[in-house]
Amino acid sequence: MVAKKRIYLDHAATTPTDPEVVEAMLPYLSDVFGNPSSIHSFGQEAKSAAEEARDKIAALIGARCEEIVFTGGGTEADNFAIKGTAYANEGKGNHIITTPIEHHAVMETCKFLQGRGFEVTSLPVDRYGLVDPQDVKKAITDKTILISVMHANNEVGTIEPIAEIGEIAREAGIYFHTDAVQAVGHIPVKVDELGVDMLAMSAHKLYGPKGVGALYIRKGTKLISFMHGGEQERRRRAGTENVPAIVGLGKASEIAQREMDAEAKRLISLRDKLIEGLMERIEHSHLNGLPTRRLPNNINVSIEFVEGESMLLNLDLEGIAASTGSACSSSSLEPSYVLLAMGLSHELAHGSLRFSLGRETTEEDIARVLEVSPRIIAKLRAMSPMLQSGT
Amino acid sequence: MYSEQVMEHFMNPRNVGEIENPDGIGHVGNPVCGDIMELYIKVEDGTIVDAKFKTFGCGAAIATSSMVTELVKGKRVAEALKISNRAVAEALGGLPPIKMHCSVLAEEALKSAIDDYLNKSKRSENERTS
Numbered sequence A: 001m002v003a004k005k006r007i008y009l010d011h012a013a014t015t016p017t018d019p020e021v022v023e024a025m026l027p028y029l030s031d032v033f034g035n036p037s038s039i040h041s042f043g044q045e046a047k048s049a050a051e052e053a054r055d056k057i058a059a060l061i062g063a064r065c066e067e068i069v070f071t072g073g074g075t076e077a078d079n080f081a082i083k084g085t086a087y088a089n090e091g092k093g094n095h096i097i098t099t100p101i102e103h104h105a106v107m108e109t110c111k112f113l114q115g116r117g118f119e120v121t122s123l124p125v126d127r128y129g130l131v132d133p134q135d136v137k138k139a140i141t142d143k144t145i146l147i148s149v150m151h152a153n154n155e156v157g158t159i160e161p162i163a164e165i166g167e168i169a170r171e172a173g174i175y176f177h178t179d180a181v182q183a184v185g186h187i188p189v190k191v192d193e194l195g196v197d198m199l200a201m202s203a204h205k206l207y208g209p210k211g212v213g214a215l216y217i218r219k220g221t222k223l224i225s226f227m228h229g230g231e232q233e234r235r236r237r238a239g240t241e242n243v244p245a246i247v248g249l250g251k252a253s254e255i256a257q258r259e260m261d262a263e264a265k266r267l268i269s270l271r272d273k274l275i276e277g278l279m280e281r282i283e284h285s286h287l288n289g290l291p292t293r294r295l296p297n298n299i300n301v302s303i304e305f306v307e308g309e310s311m312l313l314n315l316d317l318e319g320i321a322a323s324t325g326s327a328c329s330s331s332s333l334e335p336s337y338v339l340l341a342m343g344l345s346h347e348l349a350h351g352s353l354r355f356s357l358g359r360e361t362t363e364e365d366i367a368r369v370l371e372v373s374p375r376i377i378a379k380l381r382a383m384s385p386m387l388q389s390g391t
Numbered sequence B: 001m002y003s004e005q006v007m008e009h010f011m012n013p014r015n016v017g018e019i020e021n022p023d024g025i026g027h028v029g030n031p032v033c034g035d036i037m038e039l040y041i042k043v044e045d046g047t048i049v050d051a052k053f054k055t056f057g058c059g060a061a062i063a064t065s066s067m068v069t070e071l072v073k074g075k076r077v078a079e080a081l082k083i084s085n086r087a088v089a090e091a092l093g094g095l096p097p098i099k100m101h102c103s104v105l106a107e108e109a110l111k112s113a114i115d116d117y118l119n120k121s122k123r124s125e126n127e128r129t130s
Helices: A021-029 A041-061 A074-088 A104-114 A133-139 A163-173 A243-280 A308-317 A337-341 A346-350 A363-381 B004-010 B059-072 B086-091 B097-129
Strands: A068-071 A095-098 A117-122 A144-148 A175-179 A200-202 A213-217 A284-289 A296-301 A351-358 B022-030 B035-044 B049-054
Touching: A021 A243, A041 A068, A041 A200, A041 A243, A041 B097, A068 A074, A068 A308, A074 A104, A074 A144, A074 A175, A074 A200, A074 A213, A104 A117, A133 A163, A144 A163, A163 A175, A213 B004, A243 A284, A243 A296, A243 A363, A284 B035, A308 A351, A308 A363, A308 B004, A337 A346, A346 A351, B004 B059, B022 B097, B035 B059, B035 B097, B059 B086, B059 B097
Parallel strands: A095 A117, A095 A144, A144 A175, A175 A200
Antiparallel strands: A068 A213, A200 A213, A284 A296, A296 A351, B022 B035, B035 B049
């Protein structure tokens, strides 16, 4: 078999680390090893590198640098925001409003709290995965202490009306957290325009290293520390800073700020080409999520009569890496809860396929997916009992 | 994730399709769990002479369907009934633990096709004797 060029279209899962990011990190894995808490020059070098990174992240999301807390990733940032506000504001109430399409990091954290005296309202979403801000308004009670709605959905790419919800939260005086892991670095995210009090982000979704993220915490927000120990991160997250990773996140943020607009435009054109091409070439296929108000890199389609994992394996054999909401790709046997919440049938949820594009995606890659996919789907449909011969 | 044998059967599944006027059909699974198998058998003088399948499901579901059809061909009905899900999985060089249910489904599809055959032959026998 001739080795084919591998095509990675799973950037929503993780992105390759930008070589510029790797280069920026390298000195901090060797020569510049000091502990930022040390007052000698070794420590201060490391400290200034971390602070420079903080400035870059703050600039990317329009925050002040003291409002950025480094975390061990997006999941930690979400946990920190939700548990932190819940336990710091127990005196005010015990009600949390969220959605059924959140990432596990938010959903499971809310479930954890639900079993411990908190009440959680999960809002409905429409067939595109959109939350209605009016539903948020209606769900608010005098016990509500936190609203958590994701910025952009990781599976279907739908961008939520965060600014509108932010306004409602502000009027009601309720803390508002958004999981912006899929959005930061890909679409413009400015904390003041969105009216959020907390925002979670992750480095490895924007060409940075894994195991590092950040939580934006608006000045004055009352929440308990995530880690207790030393005085790092203004006592909000104790533990010696992961300086190389933080430097990587800073560099990734700087590159994102520099390239986002042009890159988003480029990806939108590739995205729409792929969506249109798939719809044209494959009968009984449907786009999941909104056609335009979606992440520039996200394509999510449901293909009738075939199951996602079998499509994924065939694509992988062709060197194309994608993702699916089918149960068969997880250990749970339940298909994507996001697609089910949007009202898709189990069959369509099992038949979903997500391509998420990135910086190294080319026109040729899209052409190759469009060339290969119809063949794979025809092969699988030929053995599907759900498609009776002749239909 | 999958053994070489699973991938081989997944890529080149044996006995895909339907049998015209089959002697037994097994239909198991549902869209909720994400796997649906249809298994057709042709029986002559108590021996399964042909088996075909149609499957909606993951790689393991397709590979186990393919393998079970291979295993039953040429077997006496009574022997075929003894084929367990473990035997199907073993013939494929094993399955990841979370995919063992696919082999269970393959066994169930086979049993259901044989049941269908036995019921049909009982019925025609009754018709003959009455």
